Amino acid sequence: MLFAGTHPAAAQPADGERIFRESCVTCHSGAAETRAPGLDALRSRTPQAVIESLMTGAMRAQGSRLSGAGRRAVAEFVSGKAVGGDVHGAGRGRCTASTPVNPDARAAWRSWSPTVINTRLQPSPAAGLTAADLPRLTVKWALGFPDASVAWAPPTVARGRVFVGSQNGTVYALDARSGCIYWTFSAAGGVRTAITVAEGVAEDAADGRLFFGDTSAQAYALDLATGREIWRRTVDDHALARITGSLTVHAGRVYVPMSSYEESQGADPQYACCTFRGSVTALDAGSGRVVWKTPMIDAPIERRGTSSAGIALWGPSGSAIWSAPTVDERRRALYVATGNTYSGPPQPSSDAVVALDLDTGAIRWTRQVTASDVYVSNCRAGNANCPAVAGPDHDFGSPPALARAGDRDLLVIGQKSGMAFAMDPDRQGELVWEYRAGQGGLLGGIEWGAAVDDRYAYFAVSDILQPTPGGLHAVHLSTGARAWSTPAPAPACLPAGPLAQGLSAEALAKAGRGCNGAQSAAVTAIPGVVFSGSNDGSLRAYSTADGAILWQFDTNREFQTVNGVAARGASILGPGPVVAGGMVYTNSGYGAFGGRPGNVLLAFGLE
Numbered sequence: 001m002l003f004a005g006t007h008p009a010a011a012q013p014a015d016g017e018r019i020f021r022e023s024c025v026t027c028h029s030g031a032a033e034t035r036a037p038g039l040d041a042l043r044s045r046t047p048q049a050v051i052e053s054l055m056t057g058a059m060r061a062q063g064s065r066l067s068g069a070g071r072r073a074v075a076e077f078v079s080g081k082a083v084g085g086d087v088h089g090a091g092r093g094r095c096t097a098s099t100p101v102n103p104d105a106r107a108a109w110r111s112w113s114p115t116v117i118n119t120r121l122q123p124s125p126a127a128g129l130t131a132a133d134l135p136r137l138t139v140k141w142a143l144g145f146p147d148a149s150v151a152w153a154p155p156t157v158a159r160g161r162v163f164v165g166s167q168n169g170t171v172y173a174l175d176a177r178s179g180c181i182y183w184t185f186s187a188a189g190g191v192r193t194a195i196t197v198a199e200g201v202a203e204d205a206a207d208g209r210l211f212f213g214d215t216s217a218q219a220y221a222l223d224l225a226t227g228r229e230i231w232r233r234t235v236d237d238h239a240l241a242r243i244t245g246s247l248t249v250h251a252g253r254v255y256v257p258m259s260s261y262e263e264s265q266g267a268d269p270q271y272a273c274c275t276f277r278g279s280v281t282a283l284d285a286g287s288g289r290v291v292w293k294t295p296m297i298d299a300p301i302e303r304r305g306t307s308s309a310g311i312a313l314w315g316p317s318g319s320a321i322w323s324a325p326t327v328d329e330r331r332r333a334l335y336v337a338t339g340n341t342y343s344g345p346p347q348p349s350s351d352a353v354v355a356l357d358l359d360t361g362a363i364r365w366t367r368q369v370t371a372s373d374v375y376v377s378n379c380r381a382g383n384a385n386c387p388a389v390a391g392p393d394h395d396f397g398s399p400p401a402l403a404r405a406g407d408r409d410l411l412v413i414g415q416k417s418g419m420a421f422a423m424d425p426d427r428q429g430e431l432v433w434e435y436r437a438g439q440g441g442l443l444g445g446i447e448w449g450a451a452v453d454d455r456y457a458y459f460a461v462s463d464i465l466q467p468t469p470g471g472l473h474a475v476h477l478s479t480g481a482r483a484w485s486t487p488a489p490a491p492a493c494l495p496a497g498p499l500a501q502g503l504s505a506e507a508l509a510k511a512g513r514g515c516n517g518a519q520s521a522a523v524t525a526i527p528g529v530v531f532s533g534s535n536d537g538s539l540r541a542y543s544t545a546d547g548a549i550l551w552q553f554d555t556n557r558e559f560q561t562v563n564g565v566a567a568r569g570a571s572i573l574g575p576g577p578v579v580a581g582g583m584v585y586t587n588s589g590y591g592a593f594g595g596r597p598g599n600v601l602l603a604f605g606l607e
């Protein structure tokens with residue numbers, strides 16, 4: 001926030017030296033008693049390594065407050081070397097006046113899911129694709145994200161355009177068929193949420209608006225056609241707050257889920273842990289005004305002692321919301337799913353599904369599935385900020401899907417524990433069934449989200465830290481009984497050749513970091529087909545009938561991009577594929593959470 005948008009000099013080229021003075025030098029003074037490397041030590045780094053550190057490395061909390069241009073400028077300043085190329089990656093590949101706009105109104109995928117119930121099911125005819133078409137899918141175009149090692153934002157589709165955010169904070173409006181760039185927008189921080197499309201928000205019902213959040217906890221509204229900023233608002237004042245879950249827009253309101261970097265910052269024994277609380281904020285879509293804000297923890301923040309490192313400890317904190325809220329219009333409820341607490345005492349709102357009143361934000365009920373989960377990163381390593389017994393870190397990383405099973409509604413959700421649940425929205429979230437899909441662990445279990453159709457719920461398994469990662473499960477919606485499960489095939493990224501042939505799968509998985517069959521990414525369904533991306537770089541399409549793999553594509557390579565930015569695919573984690581109008585869009589590359597780095601958005605279409 002020192003930089004970008006709010007600063008009068010924002011229109012000027014980013015000034016790396018000034019950013020260093022304002023945001024870095026307090027720690028990076030080079031003074032003998034500091035732990036941070038001084039300028040002379042940083043000179044030996046490449047600018048890419050500094051950008052990396054500011055985005056996913058040790059400096060990600062500091063970097064989250066800078067724009068893409070700001071991170072690049074300060075990295076060029078401290079390293080004394082230039083990066084080169086346009087920071088927005090939009091110097092080439094612009095749409096021209098002759099680019100045909102193809103506003104196929106039916107072909108839309110508007111946020112985390114096509115609609116606010118978060119089932120990640122794209123019905124016909126919006127999908128424009130059936131199982132019979134799969135063999136004809138080929139890569140139609142690719143977009144490269146500059147200064148990025150993680151392709152972490154889910155694309156959305158509407159009016160013949162694709163909207164997508166990126167790690168360096170650039171938001172793109174692209175032609176759905178050709179990938180040419182209509183406009184870009186530069187946010188203050190990185191953009192990991194979907195770019196939620198809303199129509200009929202403005203007075204002019206034909207108008208379109210886009211809503212998203214960034215890693216500096218700001219929410220934005222843009223004009224769909226031009227990318228012009230309509231409003232922006234800081235939704236949480238905590239210095240480490242960030243927005244990772246997509247914003248859900250419904251009936252003139254924008255529901256913003258809040259999470260933070262404090263869970264990883266808490267791993268620093270010098271950090272006074274912890275004070276952040278997850279929350280949901282309802283904003284007026286037209287103005288950005290706060291209608292209500294509901295924190296997930298009500299108890300006051302109190303001093304709870306001194307750590308073994310002599311640092312003040314605070315709590316309770318945590319219950320962050322990592323994923324998009326789900327709207328239940330019939331019950332006028334809004335559902336969110338929470339993560340663990342960071343510091344105690346333990347809270348009833350952690351690792352829970354929480355139902356709020358859509359109109360007032362009042363909490364109606366809380367269904368916790370794992371109690372006493374108090375955890376910050378590196379608790380296993382004896383962190384001074386952790387309780388004597390650290391929690392299992394069993395967050396919910398995805399929203400509950402509001403599903404229809406016969407004549408009843410269910411809330412269906414998977415947890416990092418490896419468990420999947422169906423809850424009764426009419427009985428305060430009482431469990432209707434539970435199903436074990438994986439072993440679970442720090443990186444899931446079930447990580448980024450399930451898909452649900454009228455028969456089954458589909459859960460992909462990460463189990464990235466277990467001996468046998470991956471797998472996709474179909475579960476009967478009404479009973480929770482397994483319909484089928486398909487284990488992960490041999491990883492596509494494994495080194496080939498005689499060496500590889502002599503190794504066990506386990507040894508091979510360890511041989512290449514991030515090269516394993518974990519399926520952490522969100523699952524996507526269309527009639528007859530479920531799509532699941534893998535940490536091994538494969539995108540696969542499964543038959544909903546029996547789990548047979550009908551089609552797969554290996555993204556582990558370099559791609560020619562419409563914008564001319566050098567780009568490669570690698571691990572697929574986080575967001576899942578998006579299907580609309582006969583096209584399939586997926587991100588590839590995830591240099592965090594045990595994945596391999598890459599920076600590409602791929603668009604598949606029919607030959």
Ligand code: HEC
Pocket residue numbers: 019020023024025026027028035036037042045049050053054057058059062063074075078
């Ligand atoms: C609150 C103190 C603090 C601030 C502010 C800060 N840093 Fe750091 N930085 C550190 C510390 C401490 C380390 C050593 C981290 C470690 O070893 O875990 C570090 C390490 C680094 C590294 C090396 C990281 C690596 O992965 O080896 C880079 C590059 C860096 N900082 C850049 C920056 C830049 C650029 C800024 C300003 C935008 C900044 N830092 C602001 C404290 C800070």
